[in-house]
Amino acid sequence: GAGVSQTPSNKVTEKGKYVELRCDPISGHTALYWYRQSLGQGPEFLIYFQGTGAADDSGLPNDRFFAVRPEGSVSTLKIQRTERGDSAVYLCASSLNAGGTDTQYFGPGTRLTVL
Amino acid sequence: AQSVTQLDSHVSVSEGTPVLLRCNYSSSYSPSLFWYVQHPNKGLQLLLKYTSAATLVKGINGFEAEFKKSETSFHLTKPSAHMSDAAEYFCVVSGGYGGSQGNLIFGKGTKLSVKP
Numbered sequence: 001g002a003g004v005s006q007t008p009s010n011k012v013t014e015k016g017k018y019v020e021l022r023c024d025p026i027s028g029h030t031a032l033y034w035y036r037q038s039l040g041q042g043p044e045f046l047i048y049f050q051g052t053g054a055a056d057d058s059g060l061p062n063d064r065f066f067a068v069r070p071e072g073s074v075s076t077l078k079i080q081r082t083e084r085g086d087s088a089v090y091l092c093a094s095s096l097n098a099g100g101t102d103t104q105y106f107g108p109g110t111r112l113t114v115l
Numbered sequence: 116a117q118s119v120t121q122l123d124s125h126v127s128v129s130e131g132t133p134v135l136l137r138c139n140y141s142s143s144y145s146p147s148l149f150w151y152v153q154h155p156n157k158g159l160q161l162l163l164k165y166t167s168a169a170t171l172v173k174g175i176n177g178f179e180a181e182f183k184k185s186e187t188s189f190h191l192t193k194p195s196a197h198m199s200d201a202a203e204y205f206c207v208v209s210g211g212y213g214g215s216q217g218n219l220i221f222g223k224g225t226k227l228s229v230k231p
Contacts, residue, residue: 003158004158031217033217033218033219035219035221040223040224041223041224042205042221042222042223042224043159043205043219043221044221045218045219045220048217048218055217056217056218059218091158091159093159093219095217098217099217100147100209100217101147101164101166101209102217103161103164104161104217104219105161106151106158106159106160107158108157108158109158
């Protein structure tokens, strides 16, 4: 079946601009996660949704970052007033449920470059 | 708080020789532990996971890992490396409890190179 998909695959923007990154999870998965991977580092947790609600947003670095999942399926990560330090690969994952033992399936990521 | 430490940033082996990628964890709770692999320009793929059942966990592509509570280790091994194993490997622990239990905490990664 179809895996997790993310669009766009690459996004180049200028400092100060607004960007949206989209994630389509595996059909039927109730939990959706966002991670950020900087060059040479492991992914870092940003936020996760159980259904439509954000169950844990403790990883969001500041209030310029926001994410929604209005219908419990597709999610959008929104970044306002982008900064050069926001450049990274943004990864989305989904799992059947939100338990600690559930396997998370990752998408290919969106590479964001802020000039 | 949960954390993992990957002891080697880079491991180089010859094709056909054993692979050992080392990982130590820190956890206040009985952890769930994972190994993920990331090939260049591809998404993260789960190799195997430990969830408090058998301590020796077998994964895909001939990899396995052993959970050792006394040593707080979860090292990844493979008896014989293949060229296609060259990739970045991440040791991962789940976030712990309550609302954060599903969050994954990644190590910094070990890059595996395989020489012909």
